[in-house]
Amino acid sequence: MLLVDDILFFPVRSILWVFREISEIAQKELAGEAKSITEQLRILYMQLETGRITEAEFEAREKVLLDRLEAIESRLADEDETEESDEDEAEESNENRQEPGEA
Helix, strand or coil, X not given: CHHHHHHHHHHHHHHHXXXXXXXXXXXXXXXXXXXXXXXXXXXXXXXXXXXXXXXXXXXXXXXXXXXXXXXXXHHHHHHHHHHHHHHHHHHXXXXXXXXXXXX
């Protein structure tokens, strides 16, 4: 019976695997973008310290970069919460599938 189940659920598991891989790649890309933004902030601070930009230019650029960084961090946090709830649901469904004699 387990072999039949494996054969029947293979397409579903394959699709889920593809979606997990896409999610991981997207998270890595967002993390890379966050690193890029922090690097841009560092350069911006150096430009202010050396006098290459004015205080007003600095504040405008800093606000844009910090807003982008905050948006990325909130997306990453939302995705982490979604993954945790998906894992919890999967664990609950696995526990519900156990037969009464199993522990």
